[in-house]
Amino acid sequence: xxxxxxxxxxILIIGYWLAQGLANVPFGQDKMLVGKYYLEHVKxxxxxxxxxxxxxxxxxxxxxxxxxxxxxxxSTGVGALLWRKKRKRTAKTExxxxxxxxxxxxxxxxxxxxxxxxxxxxxxxxxxxxxxATIATAFLLMYMAFTIYEIPHKEFEVTxxxxxxxxxxxxxxxxxxxxxxxxxxxxxxxxxxxxxxGRLFSGGFIPIIYTxxxxxxxxxxxxxxxxxxxxxxxx
Amino acid sequence: MSALAGIGEFLVLFGTVFYFLSTLGLIRMxxxxxxxxxxxxxxxxxxxxxxxxxxxxAIGEGLSIAWLTKTLIIAVxxxxxxxxxxxxxxxxxxxxxIPLWEGxxxxxxxxxxxxxxQEGGEE
Numbered sequence: 001x002x003x004x005x006x007x008x009x010x011i012l013i014i015g016y017w018l019a020q021g022l023a024n025v026p027f028g029q030d031k032m033l034v035g036k037y038y039l040e041h042v043k044x045x046x047x048x049x050x051x052x053x054x055x056x057x058x059x060x061x062x063x064x065x066x067x068x069x070x071x072x073x074x075s076t077g078v079g080a081l082l083w084r085k086k087r088k089r090t091a092k093t094e095x096x097x098x099x100x101x102x103x104x105x106x107x108x109x110x111x112x113x114x115x116x117x118x119x120x121x122x123x124x125x126x127x128x129x130x131x132x133a134t135i136a137t138a139f140l141l142m143y144m145a146f147t148i149y150e151i152p153h154k155e156f157e158v159t160x161x162x163x164x165x166x167x168x169x170x171x172x173x174x175x176x177x178x179x180x181x182x183x184x185x186x187x188x189x190x191x192x193x194x195x196x197x198g199r200l201f202s203g204g205f206i207p208i209i210y211t212x213x214x215x216x217x218x219x220x221x222x223x224x225x226x227x228x229x230x231x232x233x234x235x
Numbered sequence: 236m237s238a239l240a241g242i243g244e245f246l247v248l249f250g251t252v253f254y255f256l257s258t259l260g261l262i263r264m265x266x267x268x269x270x271x272x273x274x275x276x277x278x279x280x281x282x283x284x285x286x287x288x289x290x291x292x293a294i295g296e297g298l299s300i301a302w303l304t305k306t307l308i309i310a311v312x313x314x315x316x317x318x319x320x321x322x323x324x325x326x327x328x329x330x331x332x333i334p335l336w337e338g339x340x341x342x343x344x345x346x347x348x349x350x351x352x353q354e355g356g357e358e
Contacts, residue, residue, distance in 0.1 A: 096326055102319035109312070 047187050047194065048122035048203040056127065057206045061182035065167065067129075068213060072164060075220045078227050087230040091147045103145035110138035118214030122203030128210040132217025139222040143229055151226055156219045163216035170205055170212070243292025250284025253277045266336035267328050275321035279313065286310045 032039075038055055048054035056064050095103075117124075118131030142149045174183030186192050187204025196202050260273025290306030335342060 093330075096322065098319060098322045099326075102315070106316065106319075 043197055045187075046184060046204055046206065047197055048206050049198050050122050050124065050127075052125075053121045053127045053206055053210065054203075057121075057209050058182075058184055058204070061171070064209075064213070065171070065182070068164060068167060068216060071217060071220050072160075075160070075224050078224050082227050082230075084232045086233045088233045089147060089150070089229055090231045090233070091229075094147055095145045100145050103141050107138050107142055110141065111135060114138065114214070114218065118210045119207060120200070121210035122206040123198065123200070128213025129217055131210070131214040133221060135214070135218030136221030136225065139218075140225050143225055151222055153223070153226065156223055156226075160216055160219040160223065163212050163219070166212045167209060167216070170209060174205075237295045240292055240295025243288045243290070243295050246284045246288025246291065248288075250281040250286075250288060253281030253284060257281060265338065267333050268325060268335060271321060271325050271328075275317060279317045282313055282317075283310050286313070 030036075038051055038059065042048060042051045042054045046054040046058045048058070094100075114131045114134035114137075116131075117126040117134055118128045121127035121131070139151060171182040174185050175181045177183065177185040177189050184204040186208070187194075192204075193199075193202035200207075254277075257274050257277035260277065261270050264270040264273055286306045287303075287310050290303035293302035294300060329344070
């Protein structure tokens with residue numbers, strides 16, 4: 001009881017301290033320094049309508065590469081922690097007919113929607129990470145509805161690795177063509193799609209990188225689900 | 236205000252009333268199964284009204300047809316998924332042994348399960 005009260009008091013003090021710090025930050029006023037530059041130049045410098053994805057992939061591409069690396073390490077870490085020689089799904093209770101049929105029907109729709117999200121990253125909200133997570137949700141649904149369902153493990157890991165390599169390769173091509181890593185060569189050297197900003201074939205390398213990231217995140221999270229659902233089988 | 240906007244506004248109001256009834260049912264109903272029934276049924280219908288109503292309303296206000304297309308897709312998705320999730324939840328609740336309301340008189344599913352297990356025992 002005393003511990004809880006002390007914790008509540010400490011949290012209240014920290015909260016008051018943070019609120020004091022934020023009290024002088026103005027709301028609704030134009031205080032943008034870098035943000036203004038992004039908003040004014042995003043269309044002619046990157047070709048994307050969605051400023052967030054343009055910042056994430058184009059202006060701050062290293063961060064995204066780092067995030068992808070973090071996810072890859074998480075997936076590898078889960079795989080290493082749960083590594084056993086013989087592993088199987090030990091679930092016994094079969095889902096009801098309604099559930100299995102519904103999941104089977106919904107699976108392609110969710111996949112399609114996930115792909116829609118990451119292909120249209122430069123036009124609509126979303127991008128590679130939400131799209132990939134949606135695709136992983138489709139696999140999770142199949143895992144939850146069927147006791148025997150399994151993703152092709154080897155192929156998924158290979159796809160994941162190749163997608164990660166593809167990202168770095170696009171960046172290295174930028175290094176070769178434009179002089180620095182993750183240089184947007186499709187937009188700034190080839191001028192591909194400069195006339196149709198706001199349509200599907202624009203946005204420089206943002207759609208390509210987001211397709212790669214979407215595939216990578218989708219396969220990665222599915223792999224984590226797969227790893228966590230399997231249990232050790234004793235001979 | 237065009238007729239389409241009027242229809243849309245009516246549908247949104249209709250949906251919100253059903254949302255309210257659904258929440259009321261959630262508080263008023265005696266057990267999990269009754270609550271689930273009110274929540275699922277009226278919330279699904281309410282959502283359909285609100286979602287499609289928004290699409291029609293937007294067209295009535297002179298916005299593009301894309302609004303209705305998107306809302307229709309969301310509505311169909313919701314219509315397909317909501318009953319399945321309710322079914323899974325209810326089944327899970329029954330399997331984990333949550334009792335029916337003491338006022339309920341018939342439990343055919345239990346009889347069915349008992350009959351099945353007896354037949355299995357005789358073999």
